[in-house]
Amino acid sequence: xxxxxxxxxxxxxxxxxxxxxxxxxxxxxxxxxxxxxxxxxxxxxxxxxxxxxxxxxxxxxxxxxxxxxxxxxxxxxxxxxxxxxxxxxxxxxxxxxxxxxxxxxxxxxxxxxxxx
Amino acid sequence: xxxxxxxxxxxxxxxxxxxxxxxxxxxxxxxxxxxxxxxxxxxxxxxxxxxxxxxxxxxxxxxxxxxxxxxxxxxxxxxxxxxxxxxxxxxxxxxxxxxxxxxxxxxxxxxxx
Numbered sequence: 001x002x003x004x005x006x007x008x009x010x011x012x013x014x015x016x017x018x019x020x021x022x023x024x025x026x027x028x029x030x031x032x033x034x035x036x037x038x039x040x041x042x043x044x045x046x047x048x049x050x051x052x053x054x055x056x057x058x059x060x061x062x063x064x065x066x067x068x069x070x071x072x073x074x075x076x077x078x079x080x081x082x083x084x085x086x087x088x089x090x091x092x093x094x095x096x097x098x099x100x101x102x103x104x105x106x107x108x109x110x111x112x113x114x115x116x
Numbered sequence: 117x118x119x120x121x122x123x124x125x126x127x128x129x130x131x132x133x134x135x136x137x138x139x140x141x142x143x144x145x146x147x148x149x150x151x152x153x154x155x156x157x158x159x160x161x162x163x164x165x166x167x168x169x170x171x172x173x174x175x176x177x178x179x180x181x182x183x184x185x186x187x188x189x190x191x192x193x194x195x196x197x198x199x200x201x202x203x204x205x206x207x208x209x210x211x212x213x214x215x216x217x218x219x220x221x222x223x224x225x226x227x228x229x
Contacts, residue, residue: 009156034217043120043207043220044159090158103149103172104218106158 002027002093006107014115019078021110023065023091026072033074034092034104035065044090050074061085086114120221122208128227129198136194137224141210148191149218150183152176153205162206165191198228 003026013019025031032051036044048059055067065076074091088111092104121140129135141148146167151159162181163173167188177183180198185191195202205225209218 004158036220041222041225043222044209044218045220046217049217092158103161103164104151104159105161108156109158 004107010111012113013081019081021076023074025093032094036090038088081114122221134196139191139208145210145212147211149209151207203228
């Protein structure tokens, strides 16, 4: 079984400050890891994904995440927050990249607020 | 294609009524997923189709829930005898087998009163 833990439900940063959203996973097989963003009343948009090619993954909108197997973590960072980054962020894990068993298991999500 | 389309966007229904949601995936995507998202939680997997075949159903999908994907194109999710606990956002996602990443629709928000 796989699971994802996102500690804390809400993170607030000032515009221009570093964004750090934490994600820890549990998986009995090498995981595939994803970060999604959800704006109000919208579906989920893929920010980035880890598929074992490289441990540091760069995504859209200046976000990146680093896979650390020893810490079972896949934290999301952005050097400088922008007001438009305010949204809900979900970490997800899948046991397979593209196979039949590639459904996603999501964490509870973190709401990011950006203060002017 | 402009993405995954879900209808309706919002549905309010009385407890005990039946409701049906529709999902139109990106046309070339052969895999279609339904997820349910309750307030304050991440999406939870409900069921998955490859073409017209329903290959997996979650334990969350009680016998009041049924999903279909006739002809491997659009999909419908029906909830019979709705309960207040069914109130949630129902998300549909599609992907092309072998491709990376899902495309999610904007969801259908169900409120059972």
